[in-house]
Amino acid sequence: MLDPALLRPAGPARRTYLARSLRRLDAALGGRLLVVRGDPARVVPEVAAAAGAATVHVAADFGPYGVRRDRAVEEALAGTGRTLVRTGSPYAVAPGRVRTAAGPPYRVFTPFRRAWAEHGWRAPAATDAGTLRWCAAPDGVRAAAIPGDEDLAADLPAAGEHAALARWREFLDGPVHRYGDNRDRPDLGGTSRMSVHLKFGEVHPRTLLADLASHRSEAAETYRSELAWREFYADVLHADPESARRNHNRAFDALPVETGPRARGLFAAWQAGRTGFPVVDAGMRELRAHAWMHNRVRMIVASFLVKDLHLPWWWGARHFMRLLVDGDLASNQHGWQWTAGSGTDAAPYFRVFDPVAQGERFDPDGDYVRRFVPELRAVPGRAVHRPWELPGGPPAGYPAPVVDHGAERRDALARYEVVKAARA
DNA sequence: TTTTGAGTTGTTCGA
DNA sequence: GTCGAACAACTCAAA
Numbered sequence: 001m002l003d004p005a006l007l008r009p010a011g012p013a014r015r016t017y018l019a020r021s022l023r024r025l026d027a028a029l030g031g032r033l034l035v036v037r038g039d040p041a042r043v044v045p046e047v048a049a050a051a052g053a054a055t056v057h058v059a060a061d062f063g064p065y066g067v068r069r070d071r072a073v074e075e076a077l078a079g080t081g082r083t084l085v086r087t088g089s090p091y092a093v094a095p096g097r098v099r100t101a102a103g104p105p106y107r108v109f110t111p112f113r114r115a116w117a118e119h120g121w122r123a124p125a126a127t128d129a130g131t132l133r134w135c136a137a138p139d140g141v142r143a144a145a146i147p148g149d150e151d152l153a154a155d156l157p158a159a160g161e162h163a164a165l166a167r168w169r170e171f172l173d174g175p176v177h178r179y180g181d182n183r184d185r186p187d188l189g190g191t192s193r194m195s196v197h198l199k200f201g202e203v204h205p206r207t208l209l210a211d212l213a214s215h216r217s218e219a220a221e222t223y224r225s226e227l228a229w230r231e232f233y234a235d236v237l238h239a240d241p242e243s244a245r246r247n248h249n250r251a252f253d254a255l256p257v258e259t260g261p262r263a264r265g266l267f268a269a270w271q272a273g274r275t276g277f278p279v280v281d282a283g284m285r286e287l288r289a290h291a292w293m294h295n296r297v298r299m300i301v302a303s304f305l306v307k308d309l310h311l312p313w314w315w316g317a318r319h320f321m322r323l324l325v326d327g328d329l330a331s332n333q334h335g336w337q338w339t340a341g342s343g344t345d346a347a348p349y350f351r352v353f354d355p356v357a358q359g360e361r362f363d364p365d366g367d368y369v370r371r372f373v374p375e376l377r378a379v380p381g382r383a384v385h386r387p388w389e390l391p392g393g394p395p396a397g398y399p400a401p402v403v404d405h406g407a408e409r410r411d412a413l414a415r416y417e418v419v420k421a422a423r424a
Numbered sequence: 425t426t427t428t429g430a431g432t433t434g435t436t437c438g439a
Numbered sequence: 440g441t442c443g444a445a446c447a448a449c450t451c452a453a454a
Contacts, residue, residue, distance in 0.1 A: 100453085102453090106452085109431085109432070110431065229432085345451090347432085347433080348434090350434085350435085353434065354435065358434090420448090
Protein backbone atom coordinates (compact mmCIF):
# COMPACT_ATOMS: atom_id res chain seq x y z
CA MET A 1 0.00 0.00 0.00
CA LEU A 2 1.80 3.08 -1.26
CA ASP A 3 0.16 6.12 0.33
CA PRO A 4 0.95 9.36 -1.52
CA ALA A 5 0.29 11.34 1.65
CA LEU A 6 3.22 9.54 3.28
CA LEU A 7 5.48 9.30 0.24
CA ARG A 8 5.46 13.01 -0.50
CA PRO A 9 7.05 14.20 2.74
CA ALA A 10 9.34 11.16 3.01
CA GLY A 11 11.99 12.67 0.75
CA PRO A 12 13.99 10.92 -1.98
CA ALA A 13 16.23 8.92 0.39
CA ARG A 14 13.41 7.17 2.23
CA ARG A 15 11.33 6.76 -0.94
CA THR A 16 14.26 5.12 -2.70
CA TYR A 17 15.09 2.94 0.29
CA LEU A 18 11.46 1.83 0.57
CA ALA A 19 11.40 0.92 -3.11
CA ARG A 20 14.56 -1.16 -2.74
CA SER A 21 13.23 -2.82 0.38
CA LEU A 22 9.96 -3.69 -1.39
CA ARG A 23 11.85 -5.16 -4.33
CA ARG A 24 13.80 -7.38 -1.93
CA LEU A 25 10.60 -8.42 -0.19
CA ASP A 26 8.91 -9.19 -3.51
CA ALA A 27 11.87 -11.30 -4.56
CA ALA A 28 11.86 -13.16 -1.22
CA LEU A 29 8.15 -13.92 -1.77
CA GLY A 30 8.72 -15.24 -5.25
CA GLY A 31 7.17 -12.20 -6.90
CA ARG A 32 3.86 -12.58 -5.04
CA LEU A 33 3.88 -9.17 -3.35
CA LEU A 34 0.85 -7.14 -4.39
CA VAL A 35 1.56 -3.41 -4.35
CA VAL A 36 -1.26 -0.90 -4.68
CA ARG A 37 -1.25 2.87 -4.59
CA GLY A 38 -3.74 5.50 -3.53
CA ASP A 39 -5.83 6.71 -0.63
CA PRO A 40 -5.85 3.81 1.86
CA ALA A 41 -9.46 4.48 2.88
CA ARG A 42 -10.49 3.82 -0.73
CA VAL A 43 -7.97 1.22 -1.89
CA VAL A 44 -7.83 -1.12 1.11
CA PRO A 45 -11.59 -1.84 1.03
CA GLU A 46 -11.36 -2.41 -2.75
CA VAL A 47 -8.63 -5.00 -2.37
CA ALA A 48 -10.40 -6.64 0.58
CA ALA A 49 -13.61 -6.88 -1.42
CA ALA A 50 -11.87 -8.28 -4.49
CA ALA A 51 -10.08 -10.87 -2.34
CA GLY A 52 -13.28 -11.78 -0.49
CA ALA A 53 -11.58 -11.09 2.84
CA ALA A 54 -13.58 -10.68 6.03
CA THR A 55 -10.76 -9.06 8.01
CA VAL A 56 -7.73 -6.93 7.18
CA HIS A 57 -4.70 -7.21 9.45
CA VAL A 58 -2.22 -4.38 9.85
CA ALA A 59 0.58 -3.43 12.22
CA ALA A 60 -0.82 -0.57 14.29
CA ASP A 61 0.62 2.85 13.52
CA PHE A 62 0.81 5.22 16.48
CA GLY A 63 1.96 8.37 14.68
CA PRO A 64 -0.40 11.36 14.36
CA TYR A 65 -1.17 10.64 10.70
CA GLY A 66 -1.20 6.87 11.08
CA VAL A 67 -3.83 6.96 13.81
CA ARG A 68 -6.13 9.12 11.67
CA ARG A 69 -5.55 7.04 8.54
CA ASP A 70 -6.16 3.71 10.26
CA ARG A 71 -9.38 5.05 11.75
CA ALA A 72 -10.54 6.16 8.28
CA VAL A 73 -9.66 2.76 6.82
CA GLU A 74 -11.44 1.06 9.69
CA GLU A 75 -14.62 3.06 9.06
CA ALA A 76 -14.48 2.48 5.32
CA LEU A 77 -14.08 -1.27 5.87
CA ALA A 78 -16.90 -1.30 8.39
CA GLY A 79 -19.11 0.26 5.74
CA THR A 80 -18.67 -2.91 3.67
CA GLY A 81 -19.05 -5.25 6.64
CA ARG A 82 -15.35 -5.89 7.13
CA THR A 83 -13.07 -5.50 10.13
CA LEU A 84 -9.66 -3.92 10.53
CA VAL A 85 -7.50 -5.84 12.98
CA ARG A 86 -4.41 -4.17 14.40
CA THR A 87 -2.01 -7.05 14.87
CA GLY A 88 1.03 -5.93 16.84
CA SER A 89 3.01 -2.79 16.27
CA PRO A 90 6.56 -1.82 15.32
CA TYR A 91 7.43 -1.69 19.03
CA ALA A 92 8.24 -4.22 21.72
CA VAL A 93 5.55 -2.59 23.85
CA ALA A 94 2.89 -0.63 22.01
CA PRO A 95 2.62 3.09 22.85
CA GLY A 96 0.00 3.75 25.49
CA ARG A 97 0.60 0.45 27.29
CA VAL A 98 3.20 1.54 29.81
CA ARG A 99 1.53 3.75 32.41
CA THR A 100 2.47 5.17 35.78
CA ALA A 101 0.75 3.70 38.82
CA ALA A 102 -1.51 6.75 38.89
CA GLY A 103 -2.55 6.28 35.26
CA PRO A 104 -1.01 8.96 33.04
CA PRO A 105 1.91 8.19 30.71
CA TYR A 106 5.49 8.59 31.89
CA ARG A 107 7.26 11.86 31.30
CA VAL A 108 10.65 10.83 32.64
CA PHE A 109 12.71 8.26 30.80
CA THR A 110 14.28 6.25 33.61
CA PRO A 111 11.05 5.18 35.35
CA PHE A 112 9.53 4.55 31.89
CA ARG A 113 12.37 2.22 31.03
CA ARG A 114 11.95 0.31 34.28
CA ALA A 115 8.21 -0.12 33.74
CA TRP A 116 8.77 -0.91 30.06
CA ALA A 117 11.25 -3.68 30.89
CA GLU A 118 8.93 -5.10 33.56
CA HIS A 119 5.96 -5.00 31.20
CA GLY A 120 7.67 -7.68 29.16
CA TRP A 121 7.00 -8.94 25.67
CA ARG A 122 6.90 -12.23 23.88
CA ALA A 123 9.82 -13.11 21.68
CA PRO A 124 8.70 -13.38 18.05
CA ALA A 125 7.62 -16.84 16.99
CA ALA A 126 9.55 -18.34 14.12
CA THR A 127 7.53 -18.02 10.95
CA ASP A 128 7.91 -19.86 7.74
CA ALA A 129 6.55 -18.10 4.70
CA GLY A 130 6.39 -21.52 3.05
CA THR A 131 3.58 -22.66 5.34
CA LEU A 132 1.33 -19.69 4.55
CA ARG A 133 -1.43 -20.05 2.03
CA TRP A 134 -1.09 -17.45 -0.67
CA CYS A 135 -3.88 -16.27 -2.87
CA ALA A 136 -3.35 -14.92 -6.32
CA ALA A 137 -3.71 -11.18 -6.83
CA PRO A 138 -7.48 -10.71 -6.95
CA ASP A 139 -9.15 -9.70 -10.20
CA GLY A 140 -10.17 -6.10 -10.60
CA VAL A 141 -7.33 -4.72 -8.47
CA ARG A 142 -4.91 -2.50 -10.26
CA ALA A 143 -1.44 -3.44 -9.06
CA ALA A 144 1.06 -0.62 -8.88
CA ALA A 145 4.67 -1.01 -9.91
CA ILE A 146 7.30 -0.69 -7.21
CA PRO A 147 8.83 2.73 -7.90
CA GLY A 148 12.34 2.97 -9.27
CA ASP A 149 15.29 4.64 -7.55
CA GLU A 150 15.19 8.42 -7.56
CA ASP A 151 18.03 10.67 -8.54
CA LEU A 152 19.96 10.63 -5.33
CA ALA A 153 23.33 12.01 -4.26
CA ALA A 154 23.38 9.95 -1.07
CA ASP A 155 24.79 6.48 -0.76
CA LEU A 156 22.22 4.31 1.09
CA PRO A 157 22.69 1.20 3.24
CA ALA A 158 21.69 -2.17 1.76
CA ALA A 159 17.94 -2.69 2.01
CA GLY A 160 15.88 -5.71 2.97
CA GLU A 161 15.44 -8.13 5.83
CA HIS A 162 18.43 -10.21 4.81
CA ALA A 163 20.75 -7.18 4.87
CA ALA A 164 19.27 -6.06 8.19
CA LEU A 165 19.87 -9.42 9.87
CA ALA A 166 23.36 -9.70 8.39
CA ARG A 167 24.27 -6.30 9.85
CA TRP A 168 22.71 -7.28 13.18
CA ARG A 169 24.82 -10.47 13.33
CA GLU A 170 27.89 -8.40 12.58
CA PHE A 171 27.02 -6.04 15.43
CA LEU A 172 26.43 -8.93 17.86
CA ASP A 173 29.75 -10.52 16.88
CA GLY A 174 31.80 -7.50 17.86
CA PRO A 175 30.70 -3.91 18.30
CA VAL A 176 28.01 -4.73 20.89
CA HIS A 177 30.70 -5.68 23.41
CA ARG A 178 32.22 -2.21 23.29
CA TYR A 179 28.95 -0.39 22.62
CA GLY A 180 29.01 1.59 25.86
CA ASP A 181 32.38 3.11 25.03
CA ASN A 182 32.27 3.30 21.27
CA ARG A 183 28.71 4.31 20.51
CA ASP A 184 29.65 7.97 20.94
CA ARG A 185 32.61 7.80 18.58
CA PRO A 186 31.63 8.85 15.05
CA ASP A 187 35.15 8.00 13.86
CA LEU A 188 34.70 4.37 14.91
CA GLY A 189 31.44 2.85 13.62
CA GLY A 190 30.51 1.40 17.01
CA THR A 191 26.76 1.79 16.55
CA SER A 192 24.39 -0.94 15.35
CA ARG A 193 22.94 0.99 12.39
CA MET A 194 19.63 -0.72 13.00
CA SER A 195 17.64 2.53 12.85
CA VAL A 196 16.83 2.32 9.14
CA HIS A 197 15.85 -1.35 9.40
CA LEU A 198 13.60 -0.63 12.38
CA LYS A 199 12.13 2.33 10.54
CA PHE A 200 11.05 0.22 7.58
CA GLY A 201 10.01 -2.82 9.58
CA GLU A 202 12.71 -5.06 8.14
CA VAL A 203 13.54 -6.15 11.66
CA HIS A 204 11.38 -6.03 14.78
CA PRO A 205 12.67 -4.70 18.10
CA ARG A 206 11.49 -7.89 19.80
CA THR A 207 13.86 -9.85 17.57
CA LEU A 208 16.73 -7.63 18.70
CA LEU A 209 15.70 -7.88 22.36
CA ALA A 210 15.36 -11.65 22.13
CA ASP A 211 18.88 -11.92 20.70
CA LEU A 212 20.19 -9.60 23.40
CA ALA A 213 18.58 -11.61 26.19
CA SER A 214 21.68 -13.81 26.45
CA HIS A 215 23.95 -10.75 26.76
CA ARG A 216 24.23 -9.74 30.39
CA SER A 217 26.85 -7.04 29.90
CA GLU A 218 26.67 -3.37 30.74
CA ALA A 219 27.09 -2.63 27.02
CA ALA A 220 24.05 -4.74 26.08
CA GLU A 221 22.07 -2.96 28.79
CA THR A 222 23.01 0.36 27.20
CA TYR A 223 21.79 -0.90 23.84
CA ARG A 224 18.49 -2.04 25.36
CA SER A 225 18.15 1.47 26.73
CA GLU A 226 18.51 2.91 23.25
CA LEU A 227 15.65 0.69 22.09
CA ALA A 228 13.70 1.91 25.13
CA TRP A 229 14.32 5.51 24.05
CA ARG A 230 12.77 4.75 20.70
CA GLU A 231 9.69 3.36 22.43
CA PHE A 232 9.59 6.17 25.00
CA TYR A 233 9.48 8.83 22.31
CA ALA A 234 6.81 6.92 20.36
CA ASP A 235 4.80 6.82 23.58
CA VAL A 236 5.29 10.54 24.23
CA LEU A 237 4.28 11.48 20.68
CA HIS A 238 1.26 9.21 20.92
CA ALA A 239 0.18 10.99 24.11
CA ASP A 240 0.80 14.45 22.60
CA PRO A 241 0.46 14.23 18.78
CA GLU A 242 0.80 18.02 18.53
CA SER A 243 4.38 17.74 19.75
CA ALA A 244 5.40 16.68 16.25
CA ARG A 245 5.39 20.30 15.22
CA ARG A 246 5.29 22.44 18.34
CA ASN A 247 6.90 22.65 21.78
CA HIS A 248 5.85 19.74 23.96
CA ASN A 249 6.50 22.03 26.92
CA ARG A 250 4.38 25.02 25.93
CA ALA A 251 6.38 27.33 28.21
CA PHE A 252 9.05 27.26 25.50
CA ASP A 253 6.74 29.16 23.16
CA ALA A 254 8.18 32.19 24.98
CA LEU A 255 11.78 31.38 23.92
CA PRO A 256 13.02 34.16 21.61
CA VAL A 257 14.21 32.59 18.32
CA GLU A 258 15.72 34.15 15.22
CA THR A 259 13.85 33.88 11.90
CA GLY A 260 14.95 36.94 9.89
CA PRO A 261 17.25 37.21 6.86
CA ARG A 262 20.42 36.78 8.94
CA ALA A 263 18.92 33.68 10.58
CA ARG A 264 18.06 32.25 7.16
CA GLY A 265 21.64 32.82 6.03
CA LEU A 266 23.03 31.01 9.06
CA PHE A 267 20.53 28.19 8.50
CA ALA A 268 21.77 27.82 4.92
CA ALA A 269 25.38 27.65 6.17
CA TRP A 270 24.37 24.99 8.70
CA GLN A 271 22.54 22.95 6.04
CA ALA A 272 25.50 23.16 3.67
CA GLY A 273 28.06 22.21 6.32
CA ARG A 274 29.82 25.55 6.10
CA THR A 275 29.65 26.89 9.66
CA GLY A 276 33.41 26.89 10.24
CA PHE A 277 33.03 24.40 13.13
CA PRO A 278 34.59 21.20 11.75
CA VAL A 279 32.60 18.55 13.58
CA VAL A 280 29.32 20.37 12.81
CA ASP A 281 30.23 20.64 9.14
CA ALA A 282 31.36 17.02 8.98
CA GLY A 283 28.00 15.91 10.38
CA MET A 284 25.94 18.01 7.99
CA ARG A 285 27.96 16.68 5.07
CA GLU A 286 27.67 13.10 6.29
CA LEU A 287 23.91 13.67 6.23
CA ARG A 288 24.05 14.64 2.56
CA ALA A 289 26.52 11.92 1.61
CA HIS A 290 24.78 9.01 3.34
CA ALA A 291 21.30 10.28 4.29
CA TRP A 292 22.41 9.35 7.80
CA MET A 293 24.33 10.93 10.64
CA HIS A 294 26.01 9.45 13.70
CA ASN A 295 23.87 9.93 16.82
CA ARG A 296 26.47 11.86 18.79
CA VAL A 297 26.92 14.24 15.88
CA ARG A 298 23.15 14.67 15.52
CA MET A 299 23.19 16.06 19.07
CA ILE A 300 26.15 18.31 18.33
CA VAL A 301 24.66 19.86 15.18
CA ALA A 302 21.26 20.17 16.86
CA SER A 303 22.73 21.93 19.87
CA PHE A 304 24.60 24.23 17.50
CA LEU A 305 21.44 25.17 15.60
CA VAL A 306 19.41 25.76 18.73
CA LYS A 307 21.94 27.26 21.14
CA ASP A 308 24.57 28.89 18.92
CA LEU A 309 22.36 30.06 16.05
CA HIS A 310 19.17 30.52 18.13
CA LEU A 311 17.00 29.09 15.34
CA PRO A 312 13.70 27.25 15.95
CA TRP A 313 14.34 23.54 16.54
CA TRP A 314 11.67 22.62 13.99
CA TRP A 315 13.77 24.14 11.18
CA GLY A 316 16.48 21.62 11.99
CA ALA A 317 14.02 18.80 12.59
CA ARG A 318 12.38 19.39 9.20
CA HIS A 319 15.76 19.36 7.42
CA PHE A 320 16.62 16.07 9.14
CA MET A 321 13.26 14.54 8.19
CA ARG A 322 13.77 15.54 4.56
CA LEU A 323 17.21 13.95 4.28
CA LEU A 324 17.48 11.11 6.79
CA VAL A 325 16.96 7.60 5.44
CA ASP A 326 16.06 6.49 8.98
CA GLY A 327 13.93 9.60 9.70
CA ASP A 328 11.36 8.61 12.30
CA LEU A 329 8.91 11.30 13.38
CA ALA A 330 8.82 10.43 17.08
CA SER A 331 12.56 9.94 17.58
CA ASN A 332 13.49 12.89 15.40
CA GLN A 333 11.10 15.50 16.76
CA HIS A 334 11.64 14.49 20.37
CA GLY A 335 15.39 14.15 19.96
CA TRP A 336 15.36 17.76 18.76
CA GLN A 337 13.08 18.83 21.55
CA TRP A 338 15.36 17.16 24.07
CA THR A 339 18.21 19.32 22.79
CA ALA A 340 16.07 22.45 22.68
CA GLY A 341 14.93 21.81 26.24
CA SER A 342 11.25 21.90 25.26
CA GLY A 343 10.67 18.15 25.30
CA THR A 344 9.91 15.46 27.83
CA ASP A 345 12.72 14.90 30.26
CA ALA A 346 14.79 17.41 28.34
CA ALA A 347 18.35 18.53 28.84
CA PRO A 348 18.73 21.18 31.56
CA TYR A 349 18.85 24.55 29.92
CA PHE A 350 22.42 25.26 31.03
CA ARG A 351 23.71 22.24 29.16
CA VAL A 352 25.18 23.82 26.05
CA PHE A 353 27.44 21.70 23.84
CA ASP A 354 30.78 23.28 22.96
CA PRO A 355 31.25 22.20 19.33
CA VAL A 356 35.05 22.28 19.57
CA ALA A 357 35.26 20.38 22.87
CA GLN A 358 32.74 17.81 21.57
CA GLY A 359 34.82 17.30 18.44
CA GLU A 360 38.03 16.86 20.41
CA ARG A 361 36.40 14.48 22.86
CA PHE A 362 34.50 12.21 20.47
CA ASP A 363 36.67 12.45 17.34
CA PRO A 364 40.01 12.64 19.15
CA ASP A 365 42.21 12.03 16.11
CA GLY A 366 40.07 14.06 13.72
CA ASP A 367 39.46 11.10 11.41
CA TYR A 368 35.72 11.73 11.21
CA VAL A 369 36.16 15.37 10.25
CA ARG A 370 38.72 14.57 7.56
CA ARG A 371 36.44 11.89 6.10
CA PHE A 372 33.71 14.42 5.35
CA VAL A 373 35.45 17.80 5.05
CA PRO A 374 37.94 17.58 2.19
CA GLU A 375 39.20 21.14 2.74
CA LEU A 376 40.68 19.94 6.04
CA ARG A 377 42.14 16.65 4.81
CA ALA A 378 45.72 17.92 4.95
CA VAL A 379 45.43 18.91 8.62
CA PRO A 380 46.85 16.14 10.82
CA GLY A 381 45.43 14.88 14.12
CA ARG A 382 43.14 16.73 16.46
CA ALA A 383 44.33 20.14 15.23
CA VAL A 384 41.62 19.68 12.60
CA HIS A 385 39.06 20.83 15.19
CA ARG A 386 40.58 24.33 15.43
CA PRO A 387 41.45 25.33 11.85
CA TRP A 388 41.55 29.03 12.78
CA GLU A 389 44.54 28.32 15.05
CA LEU A 390 46.63 26.70 12.32
CA PRO A 391 49.91 28.41 11.50
CA GLY A 392 49.24 30.15 8.23
CA GLY A 393 45.53 30.41 8.94
CA PRO A 394 42.62 28.17 7.97
CA PRO A 395 42.98 26.11 4.78
CA ALA A 396 41.75 27.72 1.57
CA GLY A 397 38.05 27.26 0.92
CA TYR A 398 37.16 26.46 4.53
CA PRO A 399 35.00 29.14 6.19
CA ALA A 400 35.84 31.05 9.35
CA PRO A 401 33.47 30.29 12.29
CA VAL A 402 30.10 31.93 11.60
CA VAL A 403 29.60 32.75 15.29
CA ASP A 404 31.61 33.16 18.51
CA HIS A 405 30.60 30.16 20.61
CA GLY A 406 31.37 31.79 23.96
CA ALA A 407 29.17 34.78 23.19
CA GLU A 408 26.34 32.65 21.76
CA ARG A 409 26.42 30.36 24.78
CA ARG A 410 25.84 33.36 27.04
CA ASP A 411 23.10 34.58 24.69
CA ALA A 412 21.41 31.16 24.80
CA LEU A 413 21.41 31.17 28.61
CA ALA A 414 19.90 34.67 28.59
CA ARG A 415 17.13 33.49 26.23
CA TYR A 416 16.30 30.61 28.56
CA GLU A 417 15.85 33.13 31.35
CA VAL A 418 12.92 34.47 29.32
CA VAL A 419 11.30 31.02 29.36
CA LYS A 420 11.78 30.82 33.11
CA ALA A 421 10.26 34.25 33.56
CA ALA A 422 7.29 33.30 31.35
CA ARG A 423 6.68 30.19 33.42
CA ALA A 424 6.66 32.09 36.68
C1' DT B 425 -1.66 14.02 51.28
C1' DT B 426 2.96 14.55 52.05
C1' DT B 427 7.48 13.44 51.53
C1' DT B 428 11.47 11.87 49.37
C1' DG B 429 14.81 10.70 45.97
C1' DA B 430 16.03 11.30 41.51
C1' DG B 431 16.74 13.07 36.89
C1' DT B 432 21.02 10.33 29.05
C1' DT B 433 24.13 12.46 26.31
C1' DG B 434 27.89 19.22 29.46
C1' DT B 435 31.00 22.88 30.81
C1' DT B 436 33.59 25.48 33.90
C1' DC B 437 36.06 26.48 37.81
C1' DG B 438 38.82 25.74 41.64
C1' DA B 439 41.30 22.58 44.56
C1' DG C 440 46.26 16.61 34.43
C1' DT C 441 42.39 15.04 37.34
C1' DC C 442 38.55 15.37 40.20
C1' DG C 443 34.31 17.04 42.34
C1' DA C 444 31.12 20.54 42.76
C1' DA C 445 28.30 24.06 40.98
C1' DC C 446 25.19 25.40 37.63
C1' DA C 447 19.05 26.25 39.50
C1' DA C 448 15.29 25.06 40.59
C1' DC C 449 11.63 22.02 39.26
C1' DT C 450 8.89 18.20 38.29
C1' DC C 451 8.08 13.60 38.30
C1' DA C 452 7.01 9.05 40.34
C1' DA C 453 6.40 6.29 44.02
C1' DA C 454 6.41 5.24 48.87
